[in-house]
Amino acid sequence: MKNRKRRNDIILAAGLIAAASVAALVMYLAAKPGDYALVTVGGKEWGKYPLDRDADVVISTEYGENRLVIKDGVAFVTEADCPDKLCVRQHSVKNGGEAIVCLPNKMTVRIVSDKDIVDIAG
Amino acid sequence: MRKEKRKLMSPRTLCFLGMAACASMMLSYAESFIPFGLPGLKPGLANIFTVFILYRIGAPYAFAVSLVRCCLTALLFGNAVSLWYSLAGAALSLAVMLLLKQTSAFSPLGVSIAGGVCHNAAQLAVAVAVTGVREIVWYIPLLALGGTVAGVIVGAAAGIMLKKLEKFKIK
Structure with missing residues (x-):
């Protein structure tokens, strides 16, 4: 029971960090100097x-x-x-x-x- | 008949809630002096009390303490605009935390991570609504990351508090 919760916590945190990293990477790669x-x-x-x-x-x-x-x-x-x-x-x-x-x-x-x-x- | 009338809360609970509101207000205030590199990026230590109250006393009390904290912080240290930011952040994060707590799939740590991210998401939405600038969405990755880190800090602290005060009678 406790382990299941701990596992879910880690999945949640890892998922959020992964999503944020991917979004940041996409934004970084798409960036071009403006005018x-x-x-x-x-x-x-x-x-x-x-x-x-x-x-x-x-x-x-x-x-x-x-x-x-x-x-x-x-x-x-x-x-x-x-x-x-x-x-x-x-x-x-x-x-x-x-x-x-x-x-x-x-x-x-x-x-x-x-x-x-x-x-x-x- | 008169005996059946239930008390809303015991003096003990009332004292604790008042203390929690005050302490969380001071935490929000103290936090505002520490620069974390980006606007909106802060640990949100006041949430420690919200998570604690959510688990130990009950959701309505957590909502009440959050509301009091937001209003007092805005009144003493902020302005009308900052009130909307903190209210939106507190309301959404608390609502999501309550939902996740009901599923009992997560420990207080996971619940507070979701709360941290939702807090930032709500503030971002208010920022877009207030300024009408869609470019703020550029901050989404950073705020999601910041919300996760903040949630871990807050969740860990709340977890310790829940454990240490396990035998402390609040109700």
Whole structure:
């Protein structure tokens, strides 16, 4: 009885880890460097910045302020006025589909490539 | 007739639940200071009490303590948005844990692993709903992995607590 439960526990944990690993691997292999950092606020487009040009923008909206820096082809957030600063702590992004999200300020930075511009939702 | 009226809980249970709510609140708070590299990635130590209460006292009490903990944490240290995140996470994880416990196919460890993953899944769903950004699904593998690890930590701790307090009278 106890062993059966222990076995089920291990199957559950192993299954979850395997599923996560496979998903991560697929996402990693499918990743291609993007071309633009698309900034959205509250789900609407706020601005678009090419990754091949260094930039330093303050995204100031009714929800709050975030500072986006693009340097050497990667985008990251250096400052935020939200309480948790999770967007600052997140890793920099450069591959298509990757995103930095600041939930309190409803701000997101997503990386898109030229072909995605037509179909952003894709 | 009056004698038949059942008490909702004994003073002993009430004391324990209050203490559990307080301790789990402090655990959530203390946890928020430790960076774990990624947003939403944390062990969720407060869940130790949820699992313990689920096994030792009963599901309604586990729901009540979780609700109190979420509201107090949001009120003292968070905001209206963080309340929705923690409520969604707590509700889904507790519901799934209750279901798995009823099947008796898993030990508290497995139950808490499922709880950890479901907690993260619910928060992810809220994040997508709040921001409307579907790219957050990129975090699914990491959050699933994080939820599993968190579930193991919480489940192991809850298991020790269940064992150590086996003879402790709560009800």
